[in-house]
Every structure is written in C-alpha cells, then in structure tokens.
Amino acid sequence: MMSSHIKAAVESMVTPYLEENGMELVDVEYVKEGSNWFLRVYVDKEGGIDIDDCGRISEYLSVKLDENDPIPAAYFLEVSSPGAERPLKKPEDYRRAVDKHVFVTTYEPVDGLKEFEGKLLSYDDTGLVIQTGKKQHSIAREKVASARLAIVF
Template identity: 75%
Template sequence: MSTPKIKAAVEEMVNPFLEEHGFELVDIEYVKEGSNWFLRVFVDKDGGIDIDDCGRISEYLSEKLDQNDPIPSAYFLEVSSPGAERPLKKAEDVKKAVGKDVFVTTYEPVNGLKEFEGRLLSFENEELVIEVGKKSHAIPYSKVASARLAIIF
C-alpha cells in the first residue's frame, strides 16, 4: 500500500475516536528512517495534550491497526503533540494562526524570497500577509510549500 493510502487509512481509523474525545488530527507521517519505518500521528486539543492523552490514542489506534492491518511491514507507532512549532497543513490551520509568529516557505520566490519568518497579520482571499521586520509580504496561498508556527526570539 502506498504512503498516501496508508495515511488515508490511518486517518479514517483514528478520526472518529479523536472527534468523540475532543482531539484534532494535525498530521500523519509514515516515514523510513534508517532501516525502520515510523507511523507518527500528531494530535492536539484546546489546552494541549498530555502523555495520558497520547497513551489512550495510541492504545485505540494500535488496536484498530491490528484489526485492519493496512501496513504490510513492521513499523513503530508514535502518537504525540505537534509541539510548539506546529505545522499549518490546512487553510483552517492558517486562519487560526493569524496574529501568531509563523515560518512559511514558498514553491517560488515572492518579493525575491522563498522563506518568511514573522507575524501572520491576515489570511483572506487565499492570501497570507506576513510582517517580517517592518515590511509586509502578501503571499498567495497557492505558492505556500510549507507553513508552521514559529518561536521567534
């Protein structure tokens, strides 16, 4: 089964449990590191998640994975918080990040740059406006390669 199909199958298995218990699925990764495969599920909720939350989700998902067996080879399952530098995978994530510090990369240069780290001022009409230093940059959402919350000192 391909990585996108595995991620879709895992999402379908875990989402009902997450929604029922007030969690949000942030991201799923299925990656090979060295000789080992890792299935990483990143979840969050208002106020943040703790180790007990991760344990409950891991137990539930492990049981579902054993029942449905969408992954043919051995792998390690990890359930965790997305952390302080949470990825902004969907437009809805970007909307929630308005007013916060972000790090955004683009597929092609915008105003001569492909990396932007600063305050997300707005996200309207499929355009992000990020203040970097004293300059604002309008970035079409279609040109965003990746985005995440940032910790700027």
C-alpha cells in the same frame, strides 16, 4: 500501499475517536528513517495533550491498525503533540495562527525570497499575508510549501 494511502487510512481510523474525545488530528507521517519505518500521529486539543492522552490514542489506534492492516511493513507507532512549532496544514490552522509568529517556505520565490518568518497578518482561501520587519508579503496559497508556528526568542 503508498504513503498517501496509508496516511488517509490512518486519518479515517483515528479521526472519529479524536472528535469524540475533544481532540483534533494535526498531521500523520509515514516515513522511513534508516532501516526503520515510523508512523507518527500528531494530535492536539484545547490546553494541549498529555502523556495519558497519547497512550489512550496509541492503544486505540493499534487495535484499529491490527484490524484493518493498511501497512504491509513493520513500523513504529508514535503518538504525540505537534509541539510549540505546530505545522499549519488546514485552513482552520492558518485562521487560528493569524496575529501569531510563523515560518513559511514557498515552492518558488515570492518578492525574491523562499523563506518568511514573521507575523501572520491574514489568511483566506487565496493566500496569506506575512509581515517580516517593516515589509508585508502576500503569498498565494498554492505557492506555500510548508508553514508552522515559530517560537520567538
């Protein structure tokens, strides 16, 4: 089964549990590192998740994965917080990030750049606007390769 199918299967298994418990799924990764496969599930909630939340989610998801068996190879399951540099994946992630410091990469240059770090001024279905220093950059949504919150030192 391809990685995207595994991600979709895991999302459908864990999302009802998370919603019932006031949490949200941030991201799912199924990646190979060295000779090992890792299934990483990133979860968050208002006020952040703790180690007990991660343990409960891991136990729940382990049972569901054993019942449904969507992953043919051996793997390590990791459940954690997305951390301070939370990825922005869904429209609501971007909307919550307005007025916050973000780091965005693009598939192709925009204003001669492919990396932008600054304040997210706005977001809508067509794209986003980031202020870097004194300059504002309008980036079409389909040009965004990745985006995450960024820590300002």
